[in-house]
Amino acid sequence: MTNLNMPQLGLIALFCLFFTHLNAQREEVILLNIQEIDEDRYENIRGFPFIWEDWQAGIVINNKGESVEAEKINFNAHTQTFEVKKGTRFIELATEDQQEVIITSPKGPLTFKKEIHPDLPLEFNQLLYKGASLQLVKSTEKEISTKVFQNVGKKVTVEQFVKRETFYLIEKGELRRLKISKKALLKELEQSKKLDSYIKKNKLKIKNDEDLVKLFAYYESIIE
Secondary structure: OOOOOHHHHHHHHHHHHHHHHHHHHHHHHHHOOOOEOOOOOOOOOEOOOEOOOOOEEEEEEEOOOOEEEEEEEEEEOOOOEEEEEEOOEEEEOOHHHEEEEEEEEOOEEEEEEEOOOOOOOOOEEEEEEEOOOEEEEEEEEEEEEEEEEEEOOEEEEEEEEEEEEEEEEEEOOEEEEEOOOHHHHHHHOOOHHHHHHHHHHHOOOOOOHHHHHHHHHHHHHHHO
């Protein structure tokens, strides 16, 4: 084993500090917006605005292709932005600076991208399936619903988050909205008899994203 003298050890320590500082700066540039957000801003609204109840681990990729890991990240489907939780801080990502977020889910990576198709109404959409000739996309929104009730002669206003999911098929560059039900898909897609047989044989649940991906992977294989 090579023995290092004090000047060499000092130089190594200096390099370690330098690269640690660079990584910290890189994380600040890629991950964080300058404005922190209030954790309790939705405390009077029933439900929650995020896609997941538990914060996830993920990878954030900016417009330059640079990436950084986030230990706790979630998608706010009300504001349509990703948020990062760092200790006691809640920070909203600058959407204009980000290109892609990959959630490292136990069931496999979940990919959210911008600019999947110019006619998609939302900036960030989940790319459920990407094949050679078609893509399946899911958009998730959470709106605030307001209801007024009468309670012992007094009006009580209740606000709650309501989730809406919209699915799109991009086939040969053309975008079309899909209704996700067995009946609607068999009517909308080609080779309906083969699709129906595949659904029954594999006991697919159309409302389940994983089964839906299996169905569209099969669909692409029989229309090529």
